[in-house]
Amino acid sequence: MSNPDDEKKYWLEEPANINKIFYAVIGLCVLVALPKVLTLLDILLFKQGRFELADFFVFYTFFGVIGYVMMILLAKKLRGFLMRDEDYYD
Amino acid sequence: MIEGLNPGLILILGALLVPLTSGFIRSLLILALPVLALVQIYTLGLGTWGHFEFLGLSLEITRVDPLSRIFGTIFCIAAFMGMVYALHVKDTIQHFVALIYIGSAIGAVFAGDMITLFVFWELTAISSVFLIWASRTERAYRAGMRYLIIQVTSGVILLGGIIVYYQDTGSIAFDYIGLTGIAGCLILIAFGIKSAFPLLHNWVQDSYPEATVTGTVILSAFTTKLAIYALARAFPGTDIxxxxxxxxxxxxxxxxxxxNDLRRVLAYSLNSQLGYMVIGVGIGSELALNGTAAHVFVHIMYKSLLFMCMGAVLFRTGTVKVTELGGLYKSMPITTVFCLIGAVSIAAFPLTGGFVSKAMIQSAALNGGLFILxxxxxxxxxxxxxxxxxxVPFFTFFSKDRGIRVQEAPMNMLIAMGIAAFFCIGIGVFPGLLFELLPYAPTYNPYxxxxxxxxxxxxxxxxxxxxxxxxxxxxxxxxxxxxxxxDWFxxxxLKRLILAIGRLILIVWNWSLGIANDVLRYIIGLVSETHSSGKIMARTTASSTAVVVIVALLGVLLVFLYQFQQ
Known part of the structure; x- marks a missing residue:
């Protein structure tokens, strides 16, 4: 099942294209964070949260990134304690 | 359709015909049964049927109300998708037990009393284990045994709860129970096992990844969601x-x-999604229960879709281990697209079903002032x-290309995935159609x-x-x-403890047998001393001597009794 030489080249195989996706995601992040930033600067009047903590700078974003990274790191730490061989129970 | 027939029975009775058919006729049969059940649900309308007295208990075989109807509807759609997905399977046992299993899950949803619920509840357990065993591996056999023990335990606890509830209230109607007394606790534990509460959850991750390619898709849709239905029926607004x-x-x-096993990843993520539904039931407001019902509907769609994609990968490549997969988008582009649709839907992107239903539960949590949650x-x-x-999509279809080149998934699998993907997007774009089916009048705009x-x-x-x-x-x-x-525990x-107890029991048993043997041997020895040939009790005695002895004994008895009477 080796990769035949004449197989067509896929768009995703170019490292440059993967970078393009990466920058596109950064661009999208900026775009969706924009309304909140504008609200904070009093340019656009628009409230999204219902309680005070929501006024914390880019509340959702904060949770999205920090919560997520913490979770991954925690899982990585727990691996030392939880991981066993694949046939542990057999 | 037949007046008052529980829609689940259509699938169960239809399943009995499966072994008699083959080829095209069987395909037609297994696809028609979920459709007939759905038609039955909607031709019945709302109401109750099948009342009769049994041992002084009033049974109600069929009850269609808005709550049971939406669960029944989604179960029928999931059944149809599952059957399309399994069309290529030639294994009669799998088709047969899948239909019995789905039929009993639908039957349980439409049960109006707890005895009927219990019967269907146990039937789901007993029939579904064959979908695990159908893998025909040692691992699957063991996982199936553990699954069966846990599922049947849930049923036994439920029965205990029903008996206590009947003693307390004199009723077996399956309505609001609430967490009062032993009965409420037992019934909640029984439902909790099946809805994979924390620490009671391991059967999901243990068994689902061991079932067959099609078995996992079917298993993932029904058991846990039946339990969520039961919770929504009996314990809405229970704070715990x-x-x-x-x-x-x-x-x-x-x-x-x-x-590492992607089907196990999905089983854990299923567990996490059930948490949303349990929260929805716990909040118990109309919006929360609507959100729960909507989430069940949407969840079955995207979770089935993801399980179907992983099933297709397993079917083609023989593995769903992250360490062995990567770059599959080249070989299975359509499956990749469907998997991405499932992924954006479970992640609750706007314009997908997950966005709509999660928004309802989250809003209900905010309305209820649950700021910690x-x-x-x-x-x-x-x-x-x-x-x-x-x-799931990244490591399977993108990531490092490991040179696996396979065919695209079979057409029937793609069609089933297409149906699920259609609902994932369709509900997101037109949430109003789903809202029509919800148990309470919807007043919610997710967008x-x-x-x-x-x-x-x-x-x-x-x-x-x-x-x-x-x-x-x-x-x-x-x-x-x-x-x-x-489950390690x-x-x-626990396994070691039970084996040790078993060994201890064996030792005590052997020891008691030894003692009993000695005692018997001693008695036999004594008896042979007096009764063996030539010994005193074995001798022949003249009848005159016997008469003398008997008269003497009677005389002594007479004197004794005479004294006693005095």
């Missing part, structure tokens, strides 16, 4: 369900990050985005500008974080492993 649901959302996330749910959203939204923007913020930043972690190689590398969960120490 809220922290339970919160724990359910959070605990599986760690395992999802670490797990709110960040938990947000955090879980980021987590779900990671494990099901990114990890407010603020909500869309905040959801997108959360999701895009989670994607960014994932990409950064992968780029800087911080994301935990996938390893072939077993990750210990709560019963699979290792």
């Amino acid at each position: 369900l809220i922290p339970i649901g919160g724990a359910m959302i959070l605990l599986p996330i760690v395992y999802v990050v670490l797990e 709110w960040p938990v749910m947000l955090f879980a959203c980021a987590g779900i985005m990671d494990h099901s939204g990114l990890k 407010s500008f603020g909500h869309i923007v905040s959801a997108l913020q959360l999701l895009f930043f989670a994607i960014l974080a994932f990409m950064l972690l992968i780029r800087f190689k911080v994301y935990p590398s996938e390893l072939r492993s077993t990750n210990l969960d709560f 019963y699979r290792v120490p």
Whole structure:
């Protein structure tokens, strides 16, 4: 099942294209964070949260990134304690 | 259709015809049965049927109300998708038990009393285990045994609860029970086992990845959602369900990050999604229960879709281990697209079903003033985005190309995935159609500008974080492993304890047998001393001597009794 030489080249195989996706995601992040930033600067009047903590700078974003990274790191730490061989129970 | 017939019975009775058919006729039969059941649900309308007295208990075989109707509807659609997905399977046993299993799950949903519920509840357990055993491997056999023990235990506890409830109230009607007294606790535990409460959850991750390609798709849709229905019926507004649901959302996330088997990843993520539903039931407001019902509907769609995609990968490549997959988008482009649709739907992107239903439960939590739960749910959203939204499609279809070149999934599998994908997007774009089916009149608009923007913020930043972690190689590398969960306690120490107790019982038993043997041998020895040939009791005696002895004995007795009478 080796990769035949004449197989067509896929768009995703170019490292440059993967970078393009990466920058596109950064661009999208900026775009969706924009309304909140504008609200904070009093340019656009628009409230999204219902309680005070929501006024914390880019509340959702904060949770999205920090919560997520913490979770991954925690899982990585727990691996030392939880991981066993694949046939542990057999 | 037949007046008052429980729609589940159509599938169960239809299943009996399956062994008599083959080829095209069988395909037609297994596809027609879920459709007939759905037609039955809607031709019956709302009401109750099949009342009769049995041993002084009033049974109600069929009850269609808005709550049972939406669960029945989604079960029928899921059954149809599952059957399309399984059309290529030539295994009679799998078709037969799948229909019995689905039929009993639908039957349980429409049961109006708890005895009928119990019968269908146990039937789901007994029939579904064959979908695990149908893998015909040693691992599947063992996982199936553990599954069966846990499922039947749930049924036995339910029966205990029903008996106590009947003693207390004199009723077996399946309506609001609430957490009062022993009966309420027992019934909640029984439902909790099947809805995979924390620490009672391991059967899901243990058994689902061991079932057959099609078996897992079918299993994933019914058992746990039947339990959610039962909770929504009997325990709406029970406060303790809220922290339970919160724990359910959070605990599986760690395992999802670490797990190597993608069907097990999906089983953990399923568990996390059930947490949302349990929270919805715990809040118990009309919006929350609507949200729960909507979430069940949507969840079955995207979770089936993801399980179907992984099933197709397993079917074609023979593995769903992250360590062995990658770059499959080249060979299976259509499956890749369907998997991405499932992924954005479970991650609750706007314009997908997940967005609509999660928004309802989250709004209900806010309306109920559950501010601690709110960040938990947000955090879980980021987590779900990671494990099901990114990890599953990324490591299967993209990631490092491992040179696997296979065919695209079979046509029937693609059609089934297409149906699920259609619903995932369709509900997101036209939520009004789903709202029509909800148990309470809907008054909710998920598409407010603020909500869309905040959801997108959360999701895009989670994607960014994932990409950064992968780029800087911080994301935990996938390893072939077993990750210990709560089931370790019963699979290792408890097993050893039980084996030790077994050995102890054997020792005591052998010891008692030895003593009993000695005692018997001693008695036989004594007896042979007096009764063996030539010994005193074996001798022949003249009848005159016997008469003398008897008269003497009677005389003594007479004197004794005479004295006693005095």
